[in-house]
Amino acid sequence: MTELSKAGVERIIKKAGARRISTDAAEILTELMEEYGTFLSKEAKKMSDHAGRKTLRGSDIRMAAEIFK
Amino acid sequence: MTELSKAGVERIIKKAGARRISTDAAEILTELMEEYGTFLSKEAKKMSDHAGRKTLRGSDIRMAAEIFK
Numbered sequence A, B: 001m002t003e004l005s006k007a008g009v010e011r012i013i014k015k016a017g018a019r020r021i022s023t024d025a026a027e028i029l030t031e032l033m034e035e036y037g038t039f040l041s042k043e044a045k046k047m048s049d050h051a052g053r054k055t056l057r058g059s060d061i062r063m064a065a066e067i068f069k
Helices: A006-015 A023-050 A058-067 B006-015 B023-050 B058-067
Strands: none
Touching: A006 A023, A006 B023, A023 A058, A023 B006, A023 B023, A023 B058, A058 B023, B006 B023, B023 B058
């Protein structure tokens, strides 16, 4: 089950320059964006655990993105 | 300006295993996910242009993700 709204993902595709998009385009991009977000979140969780914190911070997410870019 | 809802991105972080998250974590992950989505959409737009189509399809997004993974 996906968490992001189809409308938001459609706006991202349109802002990137596509005028017409098929119905499956937003669904597929949603899946891919969520996979990426889940991957970064899991890595960020490891960072916050490693730092001995119970709260995952924005800096944990940034560090995960730095490492895996 | 971001397009995704903060609530949806927070759910993604929590599903990845984080129990507590700071307020900036969802904001930063939203930015990163949107950057990724925008990048894939622009590449997918090139694919659909190259194929001589006016409509961007899910298969264009998949091909973009295949190439840049």
